[in-house]
Amino acid sequence: MMLPLKFLRWFCKPEYLIDxxxxxxxxxxxxxxxxxxxxxxxxxxxxxxLLCRPGMIRTPGGYENNMTTMxxxxxxxSFRNFGRNRTAFLINLCGLSTGLVCALLILLWVADExxxxxxxxxxxxLYRVMVNVPSxxxxxxxxxxITAC
Numbered sequence: 001m002m003l004p005l006k007f008l009r010w011f012c013k014p015e016y017l018i019d020x021x022x023x024x025x026x027x028x029x030x031x032x033x034x035x036x037x038x039x040x041x042x043x044x045x046x047x048x049x050l051l052c053r054p055g056m057i058r059t060p061g062g063y064e065n066n067m068t069t070m071x072x073x074x075x076x077x078s079f080r081n082f083g084r085n086r087t088a089f090l091i092n093l094c095g096l097s098t099g100l101v102c103a104l105l106i107l108l109w110v111a112d113e114x115x116x117x118x119x120x121x122x123x124x125x126l127y128r129v130m131v132n133v134p135s136x137x138x139x140x141x142x143x144x145x146i147t148a149c
Contacts, residue, residue, distance in 0.1 A: 002041070004048045012051070013058045020051065 005021065012020060024047055031040035082089045117126050133140045 004044045008048050011057050013056060016056060024048065
């Protein structure tokens, strides 16, 4: 038996092995006729290595990757730590929620500023007229202008 197929049988899930091995052998025999045995073997190695993807690799020890078990375990540990360190947990939770709210408000503000007058066809030719108004505290700049009638 060829070494690439041994490697394939070692890492591939059993439910995919029959189909994948059959397809690879069929392509291998076609390449032997067109390119020769040595080039076909190198191409077989390349094809087997390209099949090393997370969906194809067999899980060690027969364990399946169970996301719900992992999430449940992480939540259990989080609640245990919450029970032990309530003050630190609440401080961290308040800091996280405050940071998220600030980030979202800044994102909304920037999106609003960037979308100002973008509904016009020639928005790059728009200008904003502003006025400087002197006051006792200094000069106040305003976007509102008063027209004289």
